[in-house]
Amino acid sequence: MIHSVPALRQAEPYEMIVRRSPPHLRPYALGAAGFRTRTAADARMLPLNAATLIVDFTGMSPIVTGPRATATFAVHTPWRHGMAVGLTPAGMSGLTGAPVREVAGATVPLADLLGARAEELAGRLGESASWDERFALLWERLTAWLCPGPGRDHLIMRAWWRLQAPDCPRTIAGLAAELGVSRRYVELGFRRVVGLSPKTVARIARFQRTVDSWRRPSATLDAALSCGFADQPHLTREVRAMSRLTPAQLFAFVQDTGRLAE
Numbered sequence: 001m002i003h004s005v006p007a008l009r010q011a012e013p014y015e016m017i018v019r020r021s022p023p024h025l026r027p028y029a030l031g032a033a034g035f036r037t038r039t040a041a042d043a044r045m046l047p048l049n050a051a052t053l054i055v056d057f058t059g060m061s062p063i064v065t066g067p068r069a070t071a072t073f074a075v076h077t078p079w080r081h082g083m084a085v086g087l088t089p090a091g092m093s094g095l096t097g098a099p100v101r102e103v104a105g106a107t108v109p110l111a112d113l114l115g116a117r118a119e120e121l122a123g124r125l126g127e128s129a130s131w132d133e134r135f136a137l138l139w140e141r142l143t144a145w146l147c148p149g150p151g152r153d154h155l156i157m158r159a160w161w162r163l164q165a166p167d168c169p170r171t172i173a174g175l176a177a178e179l180g181v182s183r184r185y186v187e188l189g190f191r192r193v194v195g196l197s198p199k200t201v202a203r204i205a206r207f208q209r210t211v212d213s214w215r216r217p218s219a220t221l222d223a224a225l226s227c228g229f230a231d232q233p234h235l236t237r238e239v240r241a242m243s244r245l246t247p248a249q250l251f252a253f254v255q256d257t258g259r260l261a262e
Contacts, residue, residue: 002211002254003033003045003052003065003084014256019135021085025142027157028091032138034131036081044253045072046211047204047242049164049196051092051100053110056082057126062110062118064096066103069200071243083125083134085142089193090157094148101195117145155179156189163202166209166228172198207242210235214254221251 015036021029030050047069055062058080064087092100096113110118121141128134159175162168169175175198176183190198210224224247229235239247 002208002215003048003054003086017131021142022139025091025139025146028088028094028146028148029142030086030088032083032085032135034083034134042073044243044245047071047207048086049160049194049201049204049208050086050088051103052084052086054082054084055110055122055125056080057122058082062122063107064092064103064110064113065107066105067100067194067196067204068105069196069204070241071245072105083138085138088157089153089160090148091142091146094146095142097147099193099195101191101193104195114145117141153189153193155181156186156193159186159189159198160194160201163198164205168202168205172202203238203242207238210239211250211254214251217255219251219255221247 017034018031019033020026020031045065045068048065049067051067052065053062054065060082087095087100089100092098092103098113110121114121121138124137124141125134128137159179162175162178169178172186173183176186179186186198190196190201194201196204206228209227210229213219213223213227214221224235225232229238236247239245239250243250245253
């Protein structure tokens with residue numbers, strides 16, 4: 001999952017270190033990343049199906065950005081050195097008590113959702129001596145603070161996870177049949193829980209698989225064709241519509257990422 005890239009190419013690469021969440025947190029946290037950019041810059045926030053909690057160590061108050069279907073631009077972004085964690089719909093509601101639909105397409109202060117714990121988390125992460133300590137602290141705090149609900153939306157969460165997978169059903173009707181419910185049940189459930197339609201969630205998931213396939217140093221531009229696109233024109237249309245960049249431009253941004261020291 002890549003939350004954002006610089007709006008313009010920078011002289012030095014954007015640095016990042018990515019960690020998968022531990023097994024017991026995977027229904028709630030997709031993973032986390034440490035990041036650093038040496039110069040302030042505008043950011044292009046990419047389409048995502050998850051909420052993203054962002055903690056910056058240089059003075060910005062922690063924020064949460066919600067799911068979004070197209071790229072949005074943040075001018076003079078204050079986040080320059082910190083951490084981000086992707087929260088599934090279950091993770092968002094379990095951590096904050098608010099459904100992810102309430103932050104869809106928006107950016108809100110984390111303090112509005114977590115109260116004093118937001119600044120506590122930011123302070124402790126910033127004071128940690130290494131990335132290993134920061135990730136360990138993040139997993140520990142998420143584990144302590146998560147209060148999963150009764151699971152009444154378990155079918156919608158199953159559907160959400162299926163749409164993230166490369167082998168997901170090709171149609172929403174097919175997804176509904178797989179779950180043994182009606183298409184209308186799935187569509188209304190996604191609107192209620194996620195704030196996006198299931199078709200939109202499927203498009204975003206395919207886009208993010210594409211971006212992820214381009215992160216590897218050995219990746220090629222054509223590798224994305226295996227992410228579920230019918231052909232090259234389909235890939236080009238979707239990437240342009242969702243990121244406002246050509247595939248070659250987005251590929252260059254994703255490749256221009258250095259690795260933070262452990």
